[in-house]
Structures are given as C-alpha cells and as structure tokens.
Amino acid sequence: MAIATTLIFFLVILSASLHLHTNTVQAQQRRQSNITLGSTLTPTTNSSWLSVSGLYAFGFYPEGNGYAVGVFLAGILEKTVVWTANRDNAPVPSNATLVLTSDGRLVLQQPQSQDTDITDLTQPASYASMLDSGNFVLYNYVHNIIWQSFDHPTDTILPGQILLAGHELFSRASETNYSTGIFRLSMQQDGHLVQYPVSAPSYTAPYSYWASGTNMYGDNCSLHLDGDGHLYMLNATGTTNIKNLSDAEPTKEEKIYRMTIDVDGIFRVYSLRRTLDPKEKWSIWWNSSFDKCDPKGLCGLNGFCISNDTEAECRCLPGFVSVDPSSWAFGCVRNFIAESCKIRNGDSNTKYYKMSPLENTIWEDDSYSVLQLSSRKECEDACLQDCNCEAALFKDQQCKKQRLPLRFGRRLLSDSNVALIKVGESFSPNTEGVPTRSDNPPKKPKKELRLDILIIGVSLLVFSLMMLAISGILMHRNHVWAYKKISAERNAKLGEEAALRTFTFAELEQVTNGFNQELGRGAFGTVFKGFISDNQKDVAVKRLEKVLTEGEQEFQTEIRVIGRTHHRNLVRLIGYCLEGPNRLLVYEYMSNGSLADFLFTPENENRTDWDERIGIALDIARGILYLHEECEPQIIHCDIKPQNILIGGHACAKISDFGLAKLLKPNQTKTFTVIRGTRGYVAPEWHRKLPVTVKVDVYSFGVMLLEIICCRKCLELSFSEEEAVLEEWVYDCFQTKELGKLVGNEDVEMRKLERMVKVGLWCIQDEPSLRPSMKKVLLMLEGTVDIPIPPCPTSFLSAI
C-alpha cells in the first residue's frame, strides 16, 4: 500500500516536471525579450511577443470575427486580456500585420488601408520589450522609456502599475468585446477615487456610485496595486498611505493579481494561483461593492435593477420593452406609440392614459416640478393632467413630476417611494381619430354621439358574445362556423362602404360652388374649398393637373391605397372623381391653414409657442412613421414641406398630399425634381441619381424641423451670408454652442432645444444611411434614447 502511494506520488511529480519541461522548451523558442526594428507579427503565425518568463504576451488575440492587439496573460490557461490598443477600433481581419517599422513606429498594417498607430510617440523607438510585469515598453536609442502600456490603462491595472491623478479606467462593453463600456473609475485631481457611469461627467457627486472618501488629501493622489493583492492610495508625495482598499493576501502560494473594472461596473482585485492545473480560475480577492445594482445605469434608460444576494436583474418600466435583451445598456423603449397629448380647458386625457405604480423604487431626481400633495391619487391625477409629465415620483407628500427618460432606477428592499409611470390605456393603434379629433366646429354633439355609439357597440358586443356562447352550447359546430363567416363578410362589406366615396364632376362643381374659392396652389394642382350639404361638412377639393398616370385602373389603385390610410396625423381623403380627363380628390377641410402660415407669418401671434411647435414636430414624425412603417405598400411622401402640413383644431398637425408622388410616371425621379422647384427640402440623392428611399422624407423632415425650431424659412436671402442657409447656420451655432441664437429671445428649455437641433442635424445628413429611421427620429424627439453628437451634415459629400 505504502509502495503504491509512493509510486503514484512519484508519477505525479514526474508528469508535472515533464509538463513543466515541455512548457519551457516551447516558450524558449518563441521567447524574445528585446524586439528589434523590423519585427512583425500576424494574427495566425508568430502572433505575439512573450515576456522572458512567458507569463505575458503582446500581440494579436481574437475578438469578435477578427483580432485585436493588446497585452494578455499567455502563461496560464485562461487567456486574460489586460490591455488593448485602440480599443474602440473594429477588430482587424487575419491578413493584418503588426510592424515595429525601421523608422521606429509601431503600426498595424492592413492591405488596402492606411496604417494605424498603436502608440503616440514623439520620437522614434529603437527597440521594444514585453516586460515580465505585464508592461509593454518602447525605448529610444539611449535606452530611455518613451512609451509604456502601463501609462495608458484600459480596464485593468497590474501590480506595479499606478493610476495617476487625472487618469481613468473604463469597463469593457461585454465579456468578449473589449471596446469602451458604460462605467469608469476616475482618479480625480481632488484626491477622490470615484466611479461614474460613462455618460456622467467627473466631479458630479450625484452621479457617482462609489467613492473612496479621500478628497481631503488634495492634488496628485494615486492608486497602487502590489504583488500581494494590496490595493491602496498614496498622497502626492507618494509616501503616505491615505487609504487601504484591499489588504495584502497572506498566502504562501505564488499568485498573480490584477485589478479590473468589470463589465458590470464593479472593480475587483482578482488572484490566480500559478499552478499547472488547467482548471485554475481567477478568484475575487476584493470588490468595490457588494450590491450588483449599485452601478448607476446598469439597466439603461427606462430600465431598473433588482438584486438578490448574488445577482442583479434588469427590468423595464411598465409599458416599455427592452431594446436589446442581450445588452441592457441600451435600455427600454415604449411598446406603443404614444398618442400626442393635448389638453385644453381642463379637458383631461385620463381616458387614454393611466398611471402604473412601481413600489420601492428610486430614480434619478430630474423633476421639472415638485408639488406638495397629500395622497398618491392626487399625484397620479396631477401627472395625468399634465402633458409634460410622463412619470411621477411620490414620497413623503411630495409629488415630483418627470419627463422621460428615467435613469438609474433600482428597487430597494423598503422605501416609501412610489414611481408612477404614465402608460397608454389602450395600446391599439386604431384608437386614432377618437380622442382629439375635432376639426369640425360642432364638437359636443359629436362626442355625445360617439359615446352613444360606444354604448350601443359595447351592448351589441356583449349581446353577440352571449349569442355566440349560447349558440356554441346549443348548436352544432358547423352552424357556428357559418355564423362567423357571415359576420366576417359583413365587416368586409362595411369596410368597403366606409372607404372612399366617388363623386361626379358635376357634383363637385356644386360642392365647390363652381370652383370659386381657391385655397391654394401646389405642385399637383389647385385646391378649392367646398361644402358637402348632405353631411354638413367642409371639404377641400384638389383638382389635379399634372397627373401622368394614364390608366384609370392604375389611378384607382393608387387612390385606394391612399384611402386606406387612417391616422390622426394624416389629412383624410374622403373621396375622388375620375371622369374623362378630370381627376379630383376630396379631402377633409383643415381650418387653420398650413404650417407655413403658422411659422412664417410674422403677424401670427401664436407661432412662437415653443411647446406647441414641439407638439407639431412630433405629430408630423408620427404621420411619416405611419406612412413608412405601417402602410402596405409603404408610402414615401417625397414632398414633405411646411406647405404640405396642415394644422387642424388644437394645433394638431396633419400631413397632406401623401401618396401623390406615385401618381407621377414614368420616371419619378426626373419628373419630380423638375416639378417641385422647392429646393431647400430636396435630399441630395435626388440630384445624384441614387435610388429614392424613405430617407428622402427623413431629410425633408429634418429641414422642416429646423424651420420649426427657428421659425424661419430654410433659405432667407435677405439675411447675412452666414445666416442665409438655415442648415449651415444651425450647424455653426451648434458647434459654437450658441444655440440660444436660433430662437432669439424666446424662452425655451436649452436641453430640449439641443435635443431638437441634434435630431434635425442627424436627419439632414447628406449620406442617406447616416440619417435615422423615422422610428428612431420619434424616439429621439420624445427623449427616450440618447442622441449622439451629429457630424457635419455635408462631411460625406466633401469627403468624396
């Protein structure tokens, strides 16, 4: 027995030393401590330079579908990346080469593209070295260090590496994506070591989620990690220990350490035993935070965090869905298109919204109004009555009204705070028309009538359901099927009838009183006012002049497509006339003229109401979104401009002339640019003979949005040279941060103004693919998503 044990022991030792031996031999072959000029690496062969001990390597490692360059632990099985070069650049393909060039630069070369510098050198390097500490170093000819990876940490510091004042670590985007993520650890100049979400600025205590509490030690404090896992801070002299974060680990084993700010925003000291056991894993020696919900913004905008003892879980606000369930950083968006909220004369919109509560949760307090109210119910009502209010936080008799997005949400075990979120009572998209549509003066009777219809409808529904149930019980299956079929047929018929009405030319002559009251003249023809006596309705009759569609059948098909569109932000087509050469369209009449009158008429007193203008922009965006995404076939408007936006009651904006572009044949593109003559709004691809997509509407919308913001036309030749072209002027003001100039002395909220301007600038990008979709535009306008800084709109054109 003893012999057997000894034998086994001996064998184990032998195999271990054998293993060790082969390891050393392999390493020696590739080991290269001083890297000379002219050395190269490629991702597939000779992919890295090892340190003398073989523990660290500098070179290519796989990321995504390609390779990134950095420093990683090569001497262990778990290949841990501790530094990444140009971390936000896309991974490179396998035909890339890393070269320490003969003129002393370290560059990444790719076929058919420019070299990328790995380092920012001020003098040429003479040689490089991968040190055993994990530091990759470049030297000049007198052996001075001119660059080292330790000075440019990404998300990790190693023993001996110092995080100096003014430097930061950034978490990575995900476990496998080494790009900059959403959290940072900042060694501030004031001696404070603080953690923030990337989106928040430094030195702003309300946004921090962890702090060392060392701000009384003044300038130039630094963070250090020792080879025994001791993480601590020193003051400026570099001699006095001002704070111990982790203790030194009392251990006899050989261990390696690293400190990393992890994807989840918590920074931890990790240790790993240096054994030959392939199952060896990093273990946590110390962590900055115990609660995984501490990092602010973990669940993105409109999301909130729930933690139990071990894990954190993200959820969305009621009425919201996650943008990308695999990455919560993108947050949540509404799962319904919000009806635009319009309240006049105390008329409440409680019918369309309700408040959904979320107990024991806290959020960033970004309230625009704080009310002293005694009950939660009052707070709910206050928010429902206020179009700007999208959520309210109620605590200690305080009702804090907030707009979206809500940030930094988390659930606490117990807290008297209640978040109240405004959600649509009905998410159904065909509630349009019911709520605020009241373009006709006799408003009250109509509402009562609608209520009657509703009551009758509900009774009928209940009745038929009962009938169905009874028949289900009493009758044979076939009978039920028959019943269903009949009702389906009836619905189809009703739909047909409710759709378009055909008029004779004589009828329309009578309706318009002999075409005597002209409302306007557009690209497609002339519009006349009319009055249909049988239902006492004002209408607008458009007499088309330049229709090139020959066939009646085709015309009818197009008209039916237009007739099928129903949205509160589209002007409703009531009927048409098709008689010989005459083509006329009959639309609902909009009493308040066009957006052009609204914006550009100086004597129009109402025009400067900022909130109303924002409401109009949202209305138009919703209308276009419907045309682009909900119509089958999709409708590209092709002529979005203020003259084609009509204003109904309650400043509800409606798009007109949609679908007409299709009536122009045969060469849509050419014909169109000739016809319109309204330059300013035309997307550049019209002139470049590129295919016309929905993005042309996005462009025109962008130009119009800037006009809505500034209340002026896109081209004003009477203005000074720098102000004459609106797009250029807006971009100039945006760059110089002088947005106030755009709205003159109007009192607007700067944050909102900036958001609107940014959306506008994104929409008018010359390059169609850079323009956002209408869906994105709407989310950005509503403030549900963050808006990146837009590039110069014409930068694409000037680049080619």
Ligand SMILES: *[C@@H]1O[C@H](CO)[C@@H](O)[C@H](O)[C@H]1NC(C)=O
């Ligand atoms: C690397 O080069 C330096 C300077 O020439 C030299 O002092 C050092 O010994 C070299 N290291 C190795 C491992 O060859």
Ligand SMILES: *[C@@H]1O[C@H](CO)[C@@H](O)[C@H](O)[C@H]1NC(C)=O
């Ligand atoms: C790898 O590098 C070694 C030494 O620098 C060299 O001898 C060998 O040819 C290289 N292999 C390839 C495939 O380039």
Ligand SMILES: *[C@@H]1O[C@H](CO)[C@@H](O)[C@H](O)[C@H]1NC(C)=O
């Ligand atoms: C890595 O994350 C960045 C930032 O979130 C993203 O832009 C990039 O596409 C991601 N890369 C890969 C390969 O997934």
Ligand SMILES: *[C@@H]1O[C@H](CO)[C@@H](O)[C@H](O)[C@H]1NC(C)=O
């Ligand atoms: C390099 O690889 C990329 C991606 O695999 C490929 O598109 C490109 O054509 C390659 N270039 C050359 C010169 O082989």
Ligand SMILES: *[C@@H]1O[C@H](CO)[C@@H](O)[C@H](O)[C@H]1NC(C)=O
């Ligand atoms: C902090 O460092 C900067 C730059 O190294 C130096 O100019 C400054 O005097 C230092 N401050 C203190 C208090 O040591």
Ligand SMILES: *[C@@H]1O[C@H](CO)[C@@H](O)[C@H](O)[C@H]1NC(C)=O
């Ligand atoms: C560092 O701390 C020591 C002891 O508290 C103090 O004597 C010294 O002045 C401090 N150095 C600086 C630059 O604040």
Ligand SMILES: *[C@@H]1O[C@H](CO)[C@@H](O)[C@H](O)[C@H]1NC(C)=O
């Ligand atoms: C930190 O720990 C070291 C021992 O590891 C001790 O000498 C030092 O005083 C401690 N510093 C503070 C600020 O507690």
Ligand SMILES: *[C@@H]1O[C@H](CO)[C@@H](O)[C@H](O)[C@H]1NC(C)=O
């Ligand atoms: C993380 O740190 C907390 C104290 O901040 C400690 O209670 C907890 O045990 C630590 N967790 C791990 C896994 O080290």
Ligand SMILES: *[C@@H]1O[C@H](CO)[C@@H](O)[C@H](O)[C@H]1NC(C)=O
């Ligand atoms: C914590 O939540 C995770 C996932 O939500 C679950 O797997 C785990 O069992 C939970 N732990 C406790 C202690 O409840």
